[in-house]
Structure formats: structure tokens, C-alpha cells
Amino acid sequence: MNLMNTGEIKLDKKNLVLLSVEVEGLPQYQEKVYVRTLFPITTFYSTLKTAEQRKRTYYYSPFEKEFEELLIKSLLRKLRTWHGCEINHEEHFARIKLYNVRFKHRRVIIYKNTVIKGWDGIFELSLHPKLFNLAFDVGLGAKNSLSFGCIKVWKENEVIG
Numbered sequence: 001m002n003l004m005n006t007g008e009i010k011l012d013k014k015n016l017v018l019l020s021v022e023v024e025g026l027p028q029y030q031e032k033v034y035v036r037t038l039f040p041i042t043t044f045y046s047t048l049k050t051a052e053q054r055k056r057t058y059y060y061s062p063f064e065k066e067f068e069e070l071l072i073k074s075l076l077r078k079l080r081t082w083h084g085c086e087i088n089h090e091e092h093f094a095r096i097k098l099y100n101v102r103f104k105h106r107r108v109i110i111y112k113n114t115v116i117k118g119w120d121g122i123f124e125l126s127l128h129p130k131l132f133n134l135a136f137d138v139g140l141g142a143k144n145s146l147s148f149g150c151i152k153v154w155k156e157n158e159v160i161g
Contacts, residue, residue: 004018004021006018024152026133026136026137027136027152027153029129029132029133030132031126032124032125032126033124033125033132033153034099034122034123034124034125034153034154035122035123035125035135035151035152035153035154036120036121036122036123036151036152036154036158037119037120037121037122037123037149037150037151038147038150038151038152039118039147039148039149039150040107040109040118040119040120040148040149041062041071041118041119041120041123041139041140041141041148041149041151042059042116042117042118042119042141042142042143042148042149043059043060043066043067043070043071043074043141043142044070044074044141044142045057045058045059045060045142046058046060057115059116059117059118061106061119062098062101062119062121062123063098068095068096068097070141071096071140071141072094072096072131074140074141074142075094075127075131075134075135075140076131078134078138079130079131079134082134082138083130085130087128087130087131093126093128094126094127094128094131095124095125095126095127096123096124096125096126096127096140097123097124097126098121098123098124099121099122099123099124100121100122101119101120101121101122101123102121105119105120105121106118106119107119107120111146116143116146116148118141118148122154123140123151135151136151136152139151
């Protein structure tokens, strides 16, 4: 609504007139679905100290088991926050697996002089219906307000970089 009220959007120092905005509805629930990222997925990170005692931010990669764990914990936290309910994800089997994610899909984005590392690619989701809807409504992982973790259902004829 904010975009429509403003009537324009700034893109790389240019003002563009906004004619319309279209929002896709939620996809129909599927026990297993393949999704592709519209914007990279980033997880909550750890702050480590180097040998020189300097702080370093460590972003988990999809090739580490913590990546999936952090994504599921994030969805469960969002479910509590947004809907005031909880589910036992172990009873309802929550999985987020790599399908087509390679090192070349890693993205480094600088936002307000802060480095954020995320991952593009295709992921296989097997989620409880409430978690499924949240994943599409608010995104996977962290920094969703910056569009990180935005996903859509992947169709096999779509190619990613």
C-alpha cells in the first residue's frame, strides 16, 4: 500500500512512476515442494573473534547442518510471533534440503556498509502447512524485511544462474 500511495519508486538514482502492483497469492500446500529464491536466503549468524581478537561475522552456508536448523528455528519463532501458536516440528517433519545450490550461488550484498552473505538456488521444502504458508508469506531465514529469503515455487523449465 505504501508503494501505491507514494506513486513512484527510486531505483539507482532514478525515479520511476509506479503504475500498478501485483501480489501473488499463496501457493497451494504441498507436502514436498521445490522453491527458488527471488532474493538470497541468509541465516542468523554467529559473531566470532579472530586470533587478533577482532570480531568477525560468520554466516552459515547451506552445506552446513546448522543452515537448515536455523531456517526451521526461524520459521518456528515466526509462527509463535505472528500466530501465537507452536507446533512440534519433529512430529510434523520439517525439512529444508538443497536441490540445486552450488558455491557459485553465494551472494555478498553490502547494505549500509554491512556485509550480508546469502544463498540463491533451488531448495526442497517439506513443511507443516502453517510453516509452509509462513515461508511464502514472510520468507526463509533472517533479514526478511530487506527481502532476504523471498521464495517462489520453482517450475522445472525455469533456469537459475
